[in-house]
Amino acid sequence: MGKGLTTIGFDADDTLWQNEQFYRMTEARFVELLGEHLDAPGISARLLDAARRNLGVYGFGIKSFTLSMIETAIEVTGGKVQGDAIGRIIAMGREMHSHPIETLPEARQAVEALKDRYRIVLVTKGDLFDQERKLAQSGLGELFDAVEIVSDKNADTYRRVFSRHGDGPEQAMMIGNSLKSDVIPAIEAGGWGIYVPHELTWAAEHADAPESHPRFRQIERLGELERMIADIEGQ
Structure with missing residues (x-):
């Protein structure tokens, strides 16, 4: 040949x-959820940092991204994130698996x-x-x-x-x-x-x-x- x-x-x-479009859509919803604690660029930067840190632990994919969102929510709120917010983040991750x-x-x-x-x-x-x-x-x-x-x-x-x-x-x-x-x-x-x-x-x-x-x-x-x-x- x-x-x-x-x-x-x-x-x-x-x-x-x-693929990436679903992550961007979910990130936008996540940023809105935490909007009262930090501005959008700051939340996105924190999430990116968390996702990068977690690659060596959780690998790539939706599960890793969801865990990184939860970690970021805890950081951004100073550990005061409410259980219903965590529940919404978990639901976001679950929904990512359902996109056609x-x-x-x-x-x-x-x-x-x-x-x-x-x-x-x-x-x-x-x-x-x-x-x-x-x-x-x-x-x-x-x-x-x-x-x-x-x-x-x-x-x-x-x-x-x-x-x-x-x-x-x-x-x-x-x-x-x-x-x-x-x-x-x-x-x-x-x-x-x-x-x-x-x-x-x-x-x-x-x-x-x-x-x-x-x-x-x-x-x-x-x-x-x-x-x-x-x-x-x-x-």
């Missing part, structure tokens, strides 16, 4: 389907266009139960040769995943909306990293694009993916 590309990995959240899955434009077409020529692997991080739920509701599950739900994404993750389901990271490509989690560590592992920006990306996932690296590419939409891969294979 040209340059030896045999395996293609796709991120899930905000690459194939909407909305696939992004061209997501299915992009995967279908490649599945007969490459091994296609879904590589997503977060809570196992929630990620399985979203994959099932997306209707995309049958398109993947393998699914890996991981606690975090780093270079070792991609070395392991692409060695298990492919011919190693050097012959693999990872596509996603997060430079920090999808693109940079895939390149560090020896593979290609393809950045597909999403209008909403969590602040903790921001990083500088490795624009000078020969295995970095950026496309504006998934519909550009097949042509970009053809250009890479033709080099």
Whole structure:
């Protein structure tokens, strides 16, 4: 296959389907709940700090976010948050699990266009139960040769995943909306990293694009993916 590309990995959240918008909607409700104690930017900053601290303990996903909201509520109110407010925060987290899955434009077409020529692997991080739920509701599950739900994404993750389901990271490509989690560590592992920006990306996932690296590419939409891969294979 040209340059030896045999395996293609796709991120899930905000690459194939909407995700961050539900966190933003919930955060807005949380900020309103605590509005009498601190201004909106201050509450959001405290919540982001708590979520970052808790990644190493609770991991990624709705459960971790809900616990971070509770922790922030305790901090912002000086430990005086009422039980009914905690109950409302728990309800917010529960509601996040009920949002219908909305696939992004061209997501299915992009995967279908490649599945007969490459091994296609879904590589997503977060809570196992929630990620399985979203994959099932997306209707995309049958398109993947393998699914890996991981606690975090780093270079070792991609070395392991692409060695298990492919011919190693050097012959693999990872596509996603997060430079920090999808693109940079895939390149560090020896593979290609393809950045597909999403209008909403969590602040903790921001990083500088490795624009000078020969295995970095950026496309504006998934519909550009097949042509970009053809250009890479033709080099």
